[in-house]
Amino acid sequence: MRVVLTPRSTICVLVVLMTMGLFGLAHPVFAQTGKDPVISNLRVGQHPDKVRLVLDMSNDLSFTIFQLPDPYRIVLDLPQVSFELPKTARTRSVGSVAGWRYGLFEPGTSRLVIDAKAPLKVAAAFVLPPSGEQGHRLVLDLAPTDRDEFIVASAASIERRMANRTPRVTPTPSPNPPAVPGDNRRVVAIDPGHGGVDPGAIGLSKVYEKDLVLKVAKALKAELESRGGYKVVLTRESDVYIQLRERIAIARRAGAEMFISLHADSIDDTSLRGLSVYTLSENASDEEAASLATSENKSDIIAGMDFSTEEPVVTDILIDLAQRRTMNLSTRLANTVVEEMGPRVRLLNRPRRSAGFAVLKAPDVPSILVELGFLSNSQDEKTLRDATKREQLATGLADSIDRFFLGMQSARR
Numbered sequence: 244m245r246v247v248l249t250p251r252s253t254i255c256v257l258v259v260l261m262t263m264g265l266f267g268l269a270h271p272v273f274a275q276t277g278k279d280p281v282i283s284n285l286r287v288g289q290h291p292d293k294v295r296l297v298l299d300m301s302n303d304l305s306f307t308i309f310q311l312p313d314p315y316r317i318v319l320d321l322p323q324v325s326f327e328l329p330k331t332a333r334t335r336s337v338g339s340v341a342g343w344r345y346g347l348f349e350p351g352t353s354r355l356v357i358d359a360k361a362p363l364k365v366a367a368a369f370v371l372p373p374s375g376e377q378g379h380r381l382v383l384d385l386a387p388t389d390r391d392e393f394i395v396a397s398a399a400s401i402e403r404r405m406a407n408r409t410p411r412v413t414p415t416p417s418p419n420p421p422a423v424p425g426d427n428r429r430v431v432a433i434d435p436g437h438g439g440v441d442p443g444a445i446g447l448s449k450v451y452e453k454d455l456v457l458k459v460a461k462a463l464k465a466e467l468e469s470r471g472g473y474k475v476v477l478t479r480e481s482d483v484y485i486q487l488r489e490r491i492a493i494a495r496r497a498g499a500e501m502f503i504s505l506h507a508d509s510i511d512d513t514s515l516r517g518l519s520v521y522t523l524s525e526n527a528s529d530e531e532a533a534s535l536a537t538s539e540n541k542s543d544i545i546a547g548m549d550f551s552t553e554e555p556v557v558t559d560i561l562i563d564l565a566q567r568r569t570m571n572l573s574t575r576l577a578n579t580v581v582e583e584m585g586p587r588v589r590l591l592n593r594p595r596r597s598a599g600f601a602v603l604k605a606p607d608v609p610s611i612l613v614e615l616g617f618l619s620n621s622q623d624e625k626t627l628r629d630a631t632k633r634e635q636l637a638t639g640l641a642d643s644i645d646r647f648f649l650g651m652q653s654a655r656r
C-alpha cells in the first residue's frame with residue numbers, strides 16, 4: 244500500500260502504524276459494557292483525486308483494511324459495532340466506488356465492504372479525534388491506481404492481516420480435529436499417487452509409479468512418526484484406486500494440516516531428470532472457491548463456523564481469505580521442500596511450478612504435489628527403486644515438514 248503522508252504528526256503516526264499492521268495497538272480497546280459502539284453515519288464524497296469515506300463513530304475504534312481483487316473490494320474490519328446509519332448512507336455509486344455493504348461479520352468483528360469499479364488504493368486511513376460537534380471519525384481515502392499495484396497491495400494487506408490477527412476468520416487448521424482429546428500431534432496427509440487400475444507412469448524397467456510412490460509414502464510416514472509429534476495419514480495404504488476428490492476428503496476427515504501428493508513423472512525426453520514441487524495455480528482455485536460457496540455443509544468447515552446466513556458476498560470474502568491463506572501456506576511449504584531437498588537430490592530446472600492439479604484443490608489444507616523424479620530417466624528411476632535412496636528422500640521431506648511447522652509456530656508468536 245502506498246500511503247500519502249501528511250505533515251501532521253498524529254496522522255503520520257497512525258498511518259505508519261497502519262502500514263506496519265500494528266494500528267490495532269494504537270487505539271484503546273473499548274470496554275465491553277454490553278452495548279456495542281455505534282457507527283451513526285457513513286458519508287461518501289467524490290473529491291478531485293479520490294473518494295473519501297467518513298464513518299462517524301461513538302468511540303475511538305481500531306480497524307484493519309485489506310483489499311481483494313476480482314472483483315475489486317476494499318474491506319474494513321472493525322470491532323463489533325452497531326450500524327445505525329441514516330438512509331442517506333445507503334449504498335450507491337460514487338466515482339470509482341460502486342457501492343458498499345456492512346454488517347456483523349462474525350462475533351466480535353463488524354465489516355464494511357466497498358466495491359470498486361476500478362483498482363483503488365488506500366491513500367490514507369486514520370481516525371480523527373472529536374472536534375466541535377463531531378465525534379470520532381474514521382477517514383478512508385481511496386485513490387485510483389492500476390491493477391498491478393492493486394494486486395501487490397492486496398497480497399501485502401492480506402499477509403499483514405494474517406500475521407497480526409488470531410486466525411478466527413481463517414480456516415481452522417484442523418477442520419475435523421483428531422478424535423482423541425489431548426492429541427496434539429500434527430496431522431500430515433501423504434497421498435501416494437495413482438494405484439489399482441491406474442499405474443501412473445511406467446518406468447524404463449516397467450516399474451510402476453504407483454508402487455514407487457507408495458513405498459516413498461510409507462517411508463515418509465515411518466520417518467515422521469519416528470520423530471514424534473506427527474500423526475500421518477496415507478490416502479491409500481495398498482494398491483488401490485482412489486478418486487482425486489476422495490484423496491482430499493481423506494485428508495480433511497483426518498484433520499490434516501498439510502497434504503503432500505507424491506508422484507514420479509515420465510516424459511519423452513529421457514535426459515530430463517530431477518525433483519519438482521507443484522502448487523495449485525491461482526486461476527484454477529477461484530472456480531473451486533465459487534462451487535464451495537454454494538455448498539452449505541462445506542462452507543462452515545472452511546471458516547470453522549456456520550456462515551450460511553451471511554450475505555453471499557461476505558461468504559465470498561471468507562472463502563477468498565481462507566483460500567488465499569491456504570495458497571500462501573502451500574507456496575511456503577513448496578518453497579521449503581525445494582530449499583531443503585536442493586542440496587540432497589537432483590532438482591529439475593525451475594523446480595517450483597504450479598498447475599491445476601485437482602488433488603491440490605482442498606481450500607483449507609495447504610497442499611503440494613511432489614514429482615520425485617522421472618521414471619523415463621534411467622538415473623532417476625534407479626534412485627527411486629533404491630530403498631536407501633527412498634529413505635533419503637523421506638528424510639529430506641520430513642525435514643521440510645519439520646521446518647514448515649517451525650516457521651508457522653514462530654509466525655504465530
Ligand SMILES: [Zn+2]
Pocket residue numbers: 436437443444452505506507508
Ligand atoms: Zn503421477
